[in-house]
Amino acid sequence: MLDSDSYDTVILGTGLAQSIAAAALAKAGKSVLHLDPNEYYGGAQASLTLDEFATWAAERSEQPTDADDEYTSAQHSRYESASTTPLGSLAPDRRRYALSLFPSLMASRGTLVGTLIASDVSKYVGFRLLDSVSLWDDAKGAAARVPGSKEDVFKDKSVSLPDKRRLMKALLFAAGEFEEDEVLKGHEEEPLLAFLTRSFGLSQRLAEALTYAVAHASSPDEPALPSLIRARRYIRSIGRYGPRAFLVGQYGGAGEVAQGFCRACAVFGGTYILGPDAVPSDITVANDNASVSLKIPGHPRTITATHLVCSPDFLPASLKPESIGTKTTAYTVAVVATRPPVLAPANAAEEGEEEEEGDDTAVLVFPPTDTTPLVRALVMGEGTGSCPQGQWVVYLWAETGDVKSLQPFLGKVAPEGVSWQASYVEHAAQAKPAASEETGASPLVILEPYAGPHLLTEGLDWEAAQGERAFTAVAGDDEHGFFEKAEDEDDEEDGDDE
Amino acid sequence: MASEDPSVKAVQVKLVLLGEAAVGKSSLVLRFVQNDFNENTSPTIGAAFLTQKCRLENRVVKFEIWDTAGQERFHSLAPMYYRNAAAAVVVYDITKAASLEKAKAWVKELQRQANPNIVIALVGNKLDLVEGADGEEASTPTEAPEAADEDAPADEDEDGTPPPPAAAPASEGPRQVSHAEAKAYADECGLLFFEASAKAGTNVQDVFTEIAKTIPLDTITPKPAAGGAQNRRSAANAAAGDASAVNLGDGAAAKKGGCC
Incomplete structure (x- = not known):
């Protein structure tokens, strides 16, 4: 039973955006009750152990019933064809895996990195540089590393000198202030791939590399301007923490980060209930629009809050925002016991040199063909805390409803076969953006789940931006800003790090 | 800080409280870290974690002490809490039998959740409430140091003058959990076992x-946590910190601009 029936803010779901909002609001002095009907933290961004993943998939493939609560029935319509293979010989170590429902990277100059530093949650979570980005070369039947920075281009032995010059010019352009550049004027809507080929004389192969592995576009038709803006952010991320643009989160990334923000919220007095006791029901907005009430099995009385922050998944039909479509993505997650070839050392050891041990993480992009969509693969080794030593976790996903179509790609990433595999299809509802969210206008703050085509590189920053938006919608012009340091705030951690 | 032997490098150890x-x-930690006791500590608010060094003859251990921040109340402690914890202090109240049952559950x-090599200490707190009542038996520490001055557990905030034992109080709170x-x-x-008094x-x-x-x-993972204790990379990089690991708040790194 809770100590109180009323809170400044009740937050439903411990997804990353909700957790960021929770921590920021608690830090600003609001009373926060944070609920999640799942037994685990992270919601749609969770990191799961193997047995948790099996349960997750089994629950989502059960037959829906009329007795289902809003969240359960939303999960049934969101996920389809969820299945896992038996744990087999991995069973004893099942808890040593951290598999993400949100395979994603953090750009070193993105929104989330700023939020992590401002909130001090960076102290709880570990990141490491992504080791490489490669593009699949169908002609060679192998992955080829994409030179993403000036240094990479210099070192790359597979690119001819004239091509290097062109590639360098294109990278410099993408890193610069191109909005007013004559080269781009009038061509903002031109597909990026065509624009790069035409304006910089790049070969198809190099233009594809820039499109899919530097700008991380999902199709050849993405318009030039927004793609270049994205590419610029990624290119400028290089050098902040090392020679590459992206960071990989430890222990599954997004889910671990969400836990960190939840801990920060708890440290500032937030209350947490997870599991069946936290399943909300009877969510009602008061007639005067000044509060929201709801019930949970874990508390005998109705709970009221000045604000309710949640994703549409928790709301009854009458309160749900209008859906303007869905984006369907098929995912597969595999555990493999043989080093995927994409992690092989960049340069074969010369005579007398010590053999390099190979990479720990990689992104591999399969460009779209006439018959297949663009497929992304993210590979994580033991160094990311995702799995035990001598094993690797492979994520594969594509915009398709046919999860079996990923299997041939898995065969290319992990030709020696897999030890365990989970597959599912996600239908992410694209909610109509809230019209005008004036502070205090509604006690309901609805977060928008990420439903765009760039989950890998944009998903985490999207969540961070949603978290900050929710904070602002609740706190408004409060004297406390988003993770603003109070003036008299002492650093709680000791200062004696020598 | 105070006199430090530069030849001995502190080993950082994550310790969780349950x-x-x-x-x-929190009182136990406050006593350990600040040698202080506050009669009315409110439920833990505000501290991410506290640190305190413990000097031994041949090593300095720097404890990074994580409090539950109230997340234990509805059993909502995140896996992150247990992650890479090398030690745990599980506390019960010797005047409340039910609290030992809770401690056993923890x-x-x-x-189930933590590193299999984790060192767990079971601590029966509030010894001051019964000391007058059951005398000698309770006040004898189980793991009595072989020699009192063998390795004075000094941290820099303490000058080796432990606070005097509290005057024996009236036996208002009778012992409910026997030492045995x-x-x-x-x-x-x-488990290691102690009866203690944060107050005294x-x-x-x-x-x-x-x-x-x-x-x-040798089983402690470097920070920030990499892989697992047996991790080849982290083992190789343990001395200098994991080369691939990134410190987000690192200002020096952050100053450098984009490279292109």
């Missing part, structure tokens, strides 16, 4: 000193 609400988890949870019962359970599960300071240093002595230092 136990039922109001058994005195020990089980640790065995808790000790038998601890032995059976392979009795045995508090000993808890942490004994943990520091017991932790097998």
